[in-house]
Every structure is written in C-alpha cells, then in structure tokens.
Amino acid sequence: xxxxxxxxxxxxxxxxxxxxxxxxxxxxxxxxxxxxxxxxxxxxxxxxxxxxxxxxxxxxxxxx
Amino acid sequence: xxxxxxxxxxxxxxxxxxxxxxxxxxxxxxxxxxxxxxxxxxxxxxxxxxxxxxxxxxxxxxxxxxxxxxxxxxxxxxxxxxxxxxxxxxxxxxxxxxxxxxxxxxxxxxxxxxxxxxxxxxxxxxxxxxxxxxxxxxxxxxxxxxxxxxxxxxxxxxxxxxxxxxxxxxxxxxxxxxxxxxxxxxxxxxxxxxxxxxxxxxxxxxxxxxxxxxxxxxxxxxxxxxxxxxxxxxxxxxxxxxxxxxxxxxxxxxxxxxxxxxxxxxxxxxxxxxxxxxxxxxxxxxxxxxxxxxxxxxxxxxxxxxxxxxxxxxxxxxxxxxxxxxxxxxxxxxxxxxxxxxxxxxxxxxxxxxxxxxxxxxxxxxxxxxxxxxxxxxxxxxxxxxxxxxxxxxxxxxxx
Ligand code: HEM
Numbered sequence: 001x002x003x004x005x006x007x008x009x010x011x012x013x014x015x016x017x018x019x020x021x022x023x024x025x026x027x028x029x030x031x032x033x034x035x036x037x038x039x040x041x042x043x044x045x046x047x048x049x050x051x052x053x054x055x056x057x058x059x060x061x062x063x064x
Numbered sequence: 065x066x067x068x069x070x071x072x073x074x075x076x077x078x079x080x081x082x083x084x085x086x087x088x089x090x091x092x093x094x095x096x097x098x099x100x101x102x103x104x105x106x107x108x109x110x111x112x113x114x115x116x117x118x119x120x121x122x123x124x125x126x127x128x129x130x131x132x133x134x135x136x137x138x139x140x141x142x143x144x145x146x147x148x149x150x151x152x153x154x155x156x157x158x159x160x161x162x163x164x165x166x167x168x169x170x171x172x173x174x175x176x177x178x179x180x181x182x183x184x185x186x187x188x189x190x191x192x193x194x195x196x197x198x199x200x201x202x203x204x205x206x207x208x209x210x211x212x213x214x215x216x217x218x219x220x221x222x223x224x225x226x227x228x229x230x231x232x233x234x235x236x237x238x239x240x241x242x243x244x245x246x247x248x249x250x251x252x253x254x255x256x257x258x259x260x261x262x263x264x265x266x267x268x269x270x271x272x273x274x275x276x277x278x279x280x281x282x283x284x285x286x287x288x289x290x291x292x293x294x295x296x297x298x299x300x301x302x303x304x305x306x307x308x309x310x311x312x313x314x315x316x317x318x319x320x321x322x323x324x325x326x327x328x329x330x331x332x333x334x335x336x337x338x339x340x341x342x343x344x345x346x347x348x349x350x351x352x353x354x355x356x357x358x359x360x361x362x363x364x365x366x367x368x369x370x371x372x373x374x375x376x377x378x379x380x381x382x383x384x385x386x387x388x389x390x391x392x393x394x395x396x397x398x399x400x401x402x403x404x405x406x407x408x409x410x411x412x413x414x415x416x417x418x419x420x421x422x423x424x425x426x427x428x429x430x431x432x433x434x435x436x437x438x439x440x441x442x443x444x445x446x447x448x449x450x451x452x453x454x455x456x457x458x459x460x461x462x463x464x
Contacts, residue, residue, distance in 0.1 A: 011166070011409065011414075012166070012173070013406070013412055013413065013416050014174055014175035014178065014417040015416065015417070017174070017175030017176070018178070018179075025176075026175060028171070028174075029167075029171060030168070030170050031170035032170070046399075049400070053400040053402055054400050056407065056408050056409065056416075057122070057408070057412065058122070
C-alpha cells in the first residue's frame with residue numbers, strides 16, 4: 001500500500017486522524033493533513049481505505 | 065410568476081418523524097434536477113443524487129449564497145434568516161479569505177484536541193444524565209441531554225463561564241428558528257448576543273485563556289474584533305442546534321427498533337459506525353445546503369444555467385441506492401460510510417470532528433449508564449420540528 005495526500009485539497013476536517021492516528025496527523029498551524037506513514041502495515045489497511053473513501057475533500061489516494 | 069406557483073413546494077411534507085418523504089426516491093430515479101418552490105416563494109433546482117450533491121458541494125466555484133448575489137432565499141421572513149444576515153457576511157464565504165479564516169479556526173478543531181476533550185464531554189453527559197434520572201422516569205431526552213450538552217461544549221470552547229450557558233441556549237434557539245419567533249425577536253437576540261460577544265472578546269484580549277478565541281487573538285495573524293465576534297456567534301449557530309437535534313434523532317432511531325440498542329449493548333465497539341449510520345439515515349436534516357451557481361454547469365445531463373440556486377439535499381443523497389448497498393436499511397456496522405451529512409469539499413463541516421466526538425461520547429455514556437433505556441411513546445407519536453436549517457424532534461420521551 002502507498003498513500004498520498006493532497007494538502008491543497010484538504011479541508012482539515014480531521015476525519016482521517018480520528019480513524020487512523022498512526023497514519024495521519026494534522027499540522028499544528030492550521031489542521032491540514034500530514035502523512036505519518038505512507039506505507040503502513042497490513043493491519044491498518046482497511047482503516048486507511050476507509051479514511052480515503054470518507055475524506056470530505058477527496059484528498060487521500062491509496063495505491064496497492 | 066404563475067409558472068413558479070405551479071412548481072412543487074420544497075421541503076416536502078412528511079408525517080412520520082423518522083421517515084423520508086416518498087418524493088426523494090422518485091426524484092433520484094426520475095428527475096435528479098427538479099425545479100421546486102421554496103418557502104420564500106423563490107425557485108431553486110433540487111439535487112437529490114449522491115454523486116451530483118457531492119459534485120456541486122465540492123466545486124470550489126460555487127459557494128453558499130451571500131446577501132449581495134441574486135440567489136433564492138430559503139425562508140419567508142424578510143431577510144431569509146440567519147444565513148443571509150449581516151453576521152454571515154462578516155465571516156468570509158468565498159475564495160482566499162474563506163480559506164484563511166477556515167485554516168485559522170481549523171487549527172483548533174484538530175482530531176487530537178477532540179480526543180483530549182473526550183473526558184470533559186463524558187463528564188458533562190454524566191452530569192446531565194444524573195440530573196435527568198434524579199427527576200424520575202419518564203423524561204424528555206432532548207430537553208435533558210440533547211439540547212444542553214452541545215451548548216455546554218461550545219461555551220467551554222469559547223471560554224464562556226458556566227453561569228452564562230442558559231443565555232447561550234436561549235440566543236441560539238431564537239436565532240435559528242425561522243418560524244417560532246418573529247423577525248423582531250430574532251433581531252433582538254442577535255443584537256444581545258453580539259453585545260455579549262463583544263464584551264467577551266475584550267475580556268479575552270485583556271486576559272487570554274485556553275479557549276479558541278484566545279488562540280485566535282494570540283495568533284501571529286490576529287483576526288479583527290468583528291471577525292472574532294462573528295466567529296463566536298457562527299460557531300454557536302453552526303454547532304448547537306445541529307448537534308442537539310442529531311443527538312436526539314440518533315437515540316430515537318436506535319430505540320425505535322430496540323434490537324439496535326441491544327446490538328450496541330452487546331458490542332459497544334459499534335458506537336463509531338452506528339453514529340455514522342445515524343447521520344446517514346437522518347431523514348429530517350433540514351432542507352439541505354444551497355449553492356449559488358455562478359457559471360453554467362452540467363449535472364446529470366442537464367445544464368444548470370448561471371444564476372440558478374441549487375438546493376443540495378444531502379439527506380436524499382444519503383439514501384441513494386447507487387451509492388449505498390441496501391440504502392434504506394440501518395446497518396450499524398456499515399463501513400465505509402460516505403454519507404454527506406457534513407457536506408463535502410472546501411465548506412464541509414469544520415466542526416465534524418467535534419460533532420462526531422459528542423455523538424460518540426453521548427452514546428457510550430447512555431449505553432453504560434442507562435442500558436434499559438427505551439422510548440416512552442410509540443414511534444408513530446414522535447413529532448417533528450420543521451426547522452428549515454436543521455430539523456429535529458419536538459421532544460423525545462424516554463424511560464429506563
Ligand atoms: C451533527 C452535527 C452537525 C451537522 C449535521 C453539521 C452540518 C454541517 C454542514 C452540512 C455544513 C456545510 C455547509 C455548506 O456546505 O455550506 C457545515 C458547516 C459548518 N459547520 Fe457543521 N454540522 C454539525 C456540527 C457542527 C459543530 C459542532 C460545529 C462547531 C462548533 C460546526 C461548525 C461548522 C462550521 C464553522 C461550518 C462552516 C464551514 C465553512 O463554511 O467552511 N458544525 N456543518
């Protein structure tokens with residue numbers, strides 16, 4: 001799995017961080033997404049897919 | 065004019081408190097862009113499919129209507145309610161200025177902060193539930209818990225003393241209701257609240273604390289007083305009635321078929337997905353979000369000409385069979401759940417991590433403290449509040 005995030009699209013809703021805090025974080029300055037782990041372990045994959053599909057700004061992409 | 069008069073009136077009337085109007089499914093399949101007449105008498109294009117609602121809401125070219133543009137008004141009160149008021153125009157709605165404002169307050173609404181708020185919110189929920197229990201069964205869960213909790217949370221967030229919570233509740237109630245109070249009463253509440261916030265902002269400037277206003281005041285790029293005041297008011301308006309009603313509707317949905325409540329008691333790890341599913345199936349979410357279409361755009365094969373007001377019904381979109389398997393069923397474990405209850409795109413609800421946290425915490429605490437909770441009336445006897453911006457229930461009688 002490889003994750004990319006688009007910080008320009010991100011609307012800072014924090015949905016991904018609440019789902020997968022080991023993979024996503026938010027910048028302290030403005031709440032915009034920060035990727036902590038672009039290739040997380042298998043047990044986190046389903047949460048990461050969920051985060052990508054529910055992101056309100058469609059700012060997360062995942063390739064396998 | 066007679067042409068507009070012949071159009072179907074939106075919102076559509078519904079009898080059952082927790083059920084959607086039949087028109088939604090019909091429009092989704094046959095007429096995804098429907099011309100309707102709003103309560104104000106103005107015309108709008110009603111959008112009901114998931115894909116289309118998402119597309120319009122996330123198109124950065126289109127924003128919430130603001131007073132200067134020639135968009136449809138939602139209500140019949142003179143100025144079209146709070147979303148068209150002067151206050152709404154102080155908070156930037158468009159482009160770069162909106163982005164700067166949003167990122168400024170977004171700083172405070174991080175998921176990390178929300179997790180830190182959990183114990184405090186749980187303590188407030190416990191206190192409210194204890195008070196409700198002390199008064200005896202049956203009780204109105206809306207008045208006892210749903211309505212006060214979010215206002216307590218927002219007061220905390222703004223650094224407002226506990227003693228002023230009741231005044232906040234009152235202002236919020238009056239300002240958001242477009243039907244129960246007169247325009248004069250709404251104006252008076254707005255003025256009183258604005259005066260209070262002006263004083264409160266001055267206090268915070270002199271003596272900053274841990275709250276969001278102090279964070280904005282001490283920011284390297286501080287906001288003007290007018291924007292700070294409007295932001296405080298805006299947060300109460302955006303975050304109180306929405307969350308209050310959602311707590312009430314969520315508990316109603318979960319108790320209306322008690323096997324749902326029992327599933328949650330048996331497996332509380334379902335709380336997170338159950339909250340999302342309640343948001344998705346909320347059939348009384350208000351009229352939806354409007355967008356002023358400033359350039360021609362094609363939606364579901366139809367061109368919406370510039371100058372159109374598009375009314376996006378997120379609640380109708382959330383029941384779209386094209387987007388959700390068995391869309392009309394409540395599946396407490398549904399994952400992923402791409403509902404649009406919080407909107408989408410650059411204007412998607414900024415308070416959503418807070419709303420989610422409140423809903424999850426309330427549900428956890430209720431399951432733990434009142435496992436025997438049940439409706440004290442038949443589901444058919446639950447009655448709707450016809451708010452335009454936010455819909456809800458008049459009350460939620462429960463016993464335990
Ligand atoms: C269940 C509860 C809630 C629901 C259903 C809800 C729903 C929404 C929706 C649909 C929008 C999008 C408006 C648009 O697209 O034009 C929105 C925007 C917003 N919400 Fe919420 N909301 C809730 C709770 C909250 C809370 C608790 C707060 C904060 C205290 C909040 C703050 C905001 C703000 C500031 C915006 C404007 C964002 C912008 O324009 O950039 N909301 N909300």
